[in-house]
Amino acid sequence: MKALITGATSGIGAAIAHRFVDDGHDVVLVGRSAERLTSVAEELRAAAPLVCVGVEQADFADLAQVHALADRLATRDAPDVVVSNAALVAPVAQRNSDGIPLTVVVNFLAPYILLRRLAEAFPNHASRFVVLGAEPAGSAGLVVDVDDLTYTSADLMFPDPDLQAFALYGHSKNMDVMLAYALADRLAGTAITVNGVHPGIIGQTGLMTGIPGLAKKALAMFGATDADLPNPSDGADTPYWVATSPDLDGVTGTYFGDRAEAATAEHTTDKERLERLWRSAAEATRMAV
Structure with missing residues (x-):
């Protein structure tokens, strides 16, 4: 088995990569930093010398780089698993040239491009696409603006701009929930399955380091500290299970948490809203609907 893992140089992504190589599977790590890719790859090769560990550098804040990544991958052997994990929390004011917040670009538009392009490149290859998304209960009140990705x-x-960034992150992860449903629907009947998963509320990921002090503010709302939370290895458990369990052969269009099906809010499953978000993403990425 060969798994492609985005956001694989730290946190949950790196922990998922370790799960794959520990079980003897080949991996391709996707990340923004060449230095961190090299470091994690060397660590994995030392832990499992018999597996193949590849690396692909791409900054998901630059959608041209995501297309270039897809071009490269399309010339190689198809992955058996794609884990869409890359994510960030950026200030709302940080936007791309189209005015779309980088949080939405990295967390939603980049995987929208990559998963679509891989499905188009390898339509007959039996693959599992696993999309990490929002925590269902906590994000139920975060209704995605499906028509205006500029937000x-x-x-x-929140009046606090740091917490606004945290709320926007929640919106972007609900977009990922919707992406999993919408892509599964479009690929129904093919060899590709698409499922969403929430890894749990996980600490020690470094996800919020781009906004100093945000982690402390966000965790204070839940009465917790980073040290109170499960670690990235715990967060890798359900995504890895969804990616590899024989019990899920042929299962598609389902959302999971804690190794069980998890219902998400009605606004994330509504067919008409899914179609509108798909169209907005296609427009933002200059792709056909």
């Missing part, structure tokens, strides 16, 4: 008029709940 210029969205209610981000």
Whole structure:
């Protein structure tokens, strides 16, 4: 088995990569930093000398680099598993040239491109696409603006700009929930399955380091500290199970948490809203609907 893992140089992504190589599977690590890719790859090769560990550098904040990554991957052997894990929390004011917040670009538009392009490149290869998304209960009140990905008029709940960034992250992960459902629907009847998964509320990921002090503020809302939370190895458990369990052969269009099916909010499953978000993403990425 060969697994492609995005956001694989730290946190949950690196922990998922360790699960694969520990079980003797080949991996391709995707990350932004060449230095960190090299470091994690060397660590994995030392832990499992018989597996093949490849690396692909791409900055998901630059959608041209995501397309270039897809071009490269399309010339190679098809992956058996794709784990869409890459994510960040950035200030709402940090936007791309189209005015779309980088949090939405990296967390939603980049995987939208990559998963679509891989499905188009290898339509007959039996693959599992696993999309990491939002925590169902905690994000139920975060209704995605399916028509305006610039989020210029969205209610981000908090007066504090740091916590607005955290709320936008939640919106972007609900977009990933919707992406899993929408892509599964489009690929129904093919050899590719698509499922969403929430890894749990996990600490020690470094996810919020781009906004100093945000982690402390966000965790204070839940009465917790980073040290109170499960670690990335725990967060890798359910995604790895969804990616590899024989019990899930042929299962598609389902969302999971804690190794069980998890219901998500109605606004993330509504067919008409899924179609509108798909169209907005296609427009933002200059792809056909």
